[in-house]
Amino acid sequence: MNAKPTPGKADEALSETAAQALHEAATIAGVPAAGKTELIAGILREQILSGKLTPATVLPSERTLSAEYGVNRLTVQRAIAILRNEGLVQSIHGKGVFVRRAGDWPSRTHHRTITVDGDGNYVDSESTGGEWRDIEPPNKYNTNAEGPLALAFGVVEGTPFYASDRLLENDAGTRIFVRNYLPASIAKKLRSITRKPYVSARETFKAAKAAGMKLDFNDYVAARNPTPSDAHSLRIPDGIPMLITRRITTSNGEPILMQETRRSAEDTQLHYRPR
Template identity: 70%
Template sequence: MSTKGATESTDGRVSLTEKVANDLRAQISSGRLAPASVLPSEGELARVHEVSLVTVRRAIAQLRSEGLVQTIKGQRAFVRRSGDWPSHTHPRTITVDGDGNYVDSESAGGEWHDIEPPSKYQTSADAPLALALGVPQGTAFYASDRILENDAGTRIFVRSYLPTVVAKSLPGLARRQYISARQTYKAAKAAGMKLDLNDYIHARPPAPGDARSLGIPEGFPMLVTRRIATHNGQPILIQETRRSAEDAQLHYRPRLGG
């Protein structure tokens, strides 16, 4: 059976779109495709990789979303100068596994690993957090802090907030030593909740503690991404990710399946 034209493999391996994008990305980073050079035509790429034109277009669109190539209407895509695109692209996705549970790309392993054990504690919403979530100031939360690192040595800090009232209403959560985002999503699904997810992003200077955690100078800007999962307007889980903003960008790619 021919796979030409498919964009996702059925056995969980890298998709055809990803394979084409990975090959072009490697050529760009190695200099084989130099800045300002024109990419091969869609037809040529389709023949070389034995894929459809649709797959090629999706691969080029992916590189464009990462800032690696640029397209001009009526012309072929060309490579942007290295100074025009960030050195660090951080993908942010929520996937759905085979059991229908949400899986967060940053908190479920993969590229990132803990460099120290997560800390768990109880806290209450200060004024900024209460305003962001639409809850009364002083609302009680379970919280956890994680410092994660990838193979390149880049660090991110992830803080999760789980309202105490939610933890007590979802069987088993409040009795755990550490409550992960995946555990919360799974418990919410088991309880019949349909979650609405929204991300909010802003940049600010890091506090001294943030600079130490991320391994960056205090003068560098920091990107803060807050993902809020709600059910019928009620906050279920809040995840705040902090990372260096130097030469970095976030890449959002919605996925409907694992």
């Protein structure tokens, strides 16, 4: 009588992988179309971060992933785009999508976009999302423009401004500092803003729209060594630069608001989505 073959370790691993794939496909099948992109991205992300997909590994083709998870190729393309934006994979034309080395992965991605809410108002998505919470009370004060601020706005030094500061933190312990500068001349046209305890970008955009202003946005990114105060408040390790982003909002060429954000550059990337 022939003995029944005993499965080897390779067979067991293959069986486990196949079972996991079937489970994931069944899970995705029960998800509404709108959520399948995020779910597939999450599965692939876990495989990369856990080491199941090692650096320099080529991801399965779009056709293979589509068949494996029972979705169309557009859903797969969008899922891979999420991973690409997170720095986990790299597309090489004619060769495929490769897993990047762990040292190349930014652990933090800051999304810098201007969106429009249901009422048609502009929304700054970076610091107004649910991810962030104040760790100090917001602070509003009067200041006068020194050289860099005067140059950014195209005004003479000493021009009066309203400034507002926020120190924010998310659940991962990442901190950002946000400062908004509003010229006093603009504040006279948007009086509702100055009555608030904090001059926010969103409220300024809303008030400007109500006043008939047409808004335009320009972003600038720079890096510099943090001051001891910035290094302490933002928890920036020694030897790591600080990223500074400045978004200047104008109306017919006249600057009405500058939002300056500071953060550690360690393992950090900025994601800009064209409007």
